[in-house]
Structures are given as C-alpha cells and as structure tokens.
Amino acid sequence: MEAIDMNKYIKPVLISAAVLLVVTTAIVFAVNIDKIKGSTNNGSSEEPSPTGRIGLKTPNATVSPENTVPATQEPLEKRTITLYFANSNAEKVVAEKREVETEKDTQMERLVFEELQKGPKSENLHATIPQGTKLLSTSTKNGTCTLDLSKEFVDNHPGGSAGELMTLYSIINTMTELPGIDKVQFLIEGQKQEVYIHAIFNEPFKRDDSIIEKNSGETKVKVETRSQIAIKAIKEKDMEKLASMVHPVKGVLFSPYSHIDPEKHKVFTKDQFKGLLESEKVYNWGSYDGSGNPIELTFKQYYDKFIYDHDFANAEKVAYNEIQSYGNTIVNILDVYPEGKFIEYYFPGTKAHDGADWASLRLVFEEYDGEWYLVCIAHGEWTI
Secondary structure (H helix, E strand, O other), rough: OOOOHHHHHHHHHHHHHHHHHHHHHHHHHHHHHHHHHHHOOOOOOOOOOOOOOOOOOOOOOOOOOOOOOOOOOOEEEEEEEEEEEEEOOOOOOEOOOOOOEEOOOOOHHHHHHHHHHHOOOOOOEOOOOOOOOOEEEEEEEEEEEEEEEOOHHOOOOOOOHHHHHHHHHHHHHHHHHOOOOOOOEEEEEEEEEEEEEOOOOOOOEEOOOEEEOHHHHHHHHHHHHHHHHHHHHHHHOOOOHHHHHHHOOOOOOOOOOOOOOOOOOEOOOHHHHHHOOOOOOOOEEEOOOOOOOOEEEEEHHHHHHOOOOHHHHOEEEEEEEOOOOOOOOOOHHHHHOOOOOOEEEEEEEOOOHOOOOOOOEEEEEEEOEEEEEEEEEEEEEOOO
C-alpha cells in the first residue's frame, strides 16, 4: 500500500489556520478601536483609571459633597409689625414695634394676634388678651378682619370698662395696622355676641386713634410744625391759611389776656373767618384789664392790638407747653385745654420797665382725627 504523504495535507491546513488567526485578530482590534471612539464622541469626561482601563469605576465609590445639590428652602423674610398694649393706667394703648420672621404663606392676622398674646417687652406696658384665649380662625374680606375666638376671651376677662376698652382696642388697632384691614369683627366660638362686657360687640369695630398714647417727642414735633405755619399766616394776615387750621368742631377762641374765659371771649368757626379782616362789624371781646370796660373792636382792630402787636414770628423765645411769664393774673390755659398743647412766642420785658413790658402770644392746639388744630389764640401781657 502506498504511503500517504502528510506534508501534502498539513501545509495547506497550517496556512489556512494562520490566515484565520490574522483575520480574527484584525476584527477584535477594530471593534476595540470603535469602542474607544464611541466613548470619546459621547462626551464622557471620565479620566482614565490608573490601570489604563476606559470607563471603569471603583465599585464602592462615594459622591463628593461638592457635587451634591442641596434641597431649596424658602428664605425667611423679616418684617416689622406694630402691636398695641395697655399703659399702666389702662387709659391708653401704646404702640410697640417688633421684628418677626415670616414665610411666603404666613397668615399675618394670626401671627400678630399670637404676638399680642406673648405680651409686651416693655415693663411699663401690659398684655390685654385674657389667659387661655385661643384664636380658632381668622379671615379678611372686603377690609374686615374676622377673628373667631374661644369662650375664654369672655370668661377669663377680669372685667371693668377700662380693661374692656384696652382689650378690644389693643387688638383692633393692631389688626388695622396690617394692609387691607379697616375693621375687626369678633366672633365667639363661631357666633356673634351682642355685648362683650359693656361694649356692643356684634358689629365690626373701626380703628380708634384717639385711644393711642402719643409719643411725647412726636407730638412736640407735630405741634411745633403746625404752630410755625400758623404764626406765619398770622404775621402775613393769611386768613385762608389760618381758617384751614381752625378746629373743625370747636372753632378758635380769642383771649385778649392770659386768663381765658370761654363764656365771655369770642369764638369763630372756620367758615366765619372769611372776610373778618375787611368787616366793619364791632365785636365784644371781653373786658379791658384794670378799667373793666368792654373791649369793643372790629376784628382788624383787635388783630392789631391783641394778636400781632409784636413781631411774634421772630420772638426772642419760643417755648413748647411752658408758660414764660404770669404777671398778676391766673394763667388757666392748661385747665381750659387739658388735652391741648401750646406754643408760646415770648418777648421778655426790658430793664427800663423792670420787665413789666413783656408780651406773649400763645397758640393752643388740640388733636382731632389725627391732626392738630387751633382752638385758642391767647394774648399775654402784664396786667394789674
């Protein structure tokens, strides 16, 4: 039997295997190159690992705090509110400013009520809301704030008319400090109540500025400002301006001397001021000091003798609520106008006359509806 020549068959097989190996290697290399390109084109910013492998991560890698995004939180807004508490005599309510923090959905009516319940920070003021009172609900519609309070608001009140007013108006005036609130309606356990202690309680309450104790410094500035306008109008005989400053209800009283007599001294209303300087009508202004004879003068004559007989707009001394000279008469300005404030324009007397030729003009103001109005123009001089 003829022997088989193996070299004849093995050589072609080896050649085929070698070709297959080369082709396979080329394919694998091409696939890896495509993966590398794809990773680059997809914008990956991964740095190669120290081993040189692409895209590998440490199995238990933690996220750096710098890369975390904290949850957003609504910032707190600081606001200044005005609260009213009772003074030590339970006669007036006094404003106290307080800074609070609010969020976007804070209900301001509830917030200020709760601040009122905390009481004042000043030792001279007093809380007014009865112990145990709960604010059940609150809402504001068409300018009226409705406060629904628990029965403790009635049951735990200590009583008394003064205390009742302090309680009500500390709340009412506080609430009406908020924008959009003009009145306050009280409910007790969801129902209207006819009376609180003495006050009619079933209708909305308006703000009452007259019960607010004014800061003495603020009042002084307001009265001084009004008086500057008035004395300028008097100097210039600007009757229209002067008329605008006359008290709307009381009018203005003219006193020729420091002792004021409301029964005898002449009073003019705002409307009566028109044409007074031009009028020839003679009025009785009281009695002359010493002789007791009646002072019968036209307004212009009285003006020149008992109002602006000195250049009071440029007085040597201007004083607030302080009498500069008395003479021999009783100065009763504070008795006649206990709620009033006055500015005195004063010229001291000369040495030649031992000071007896002093002269003053006192402008008395009373507050009405939040403004200070003239109620009296009192002339002062030495009297027998």
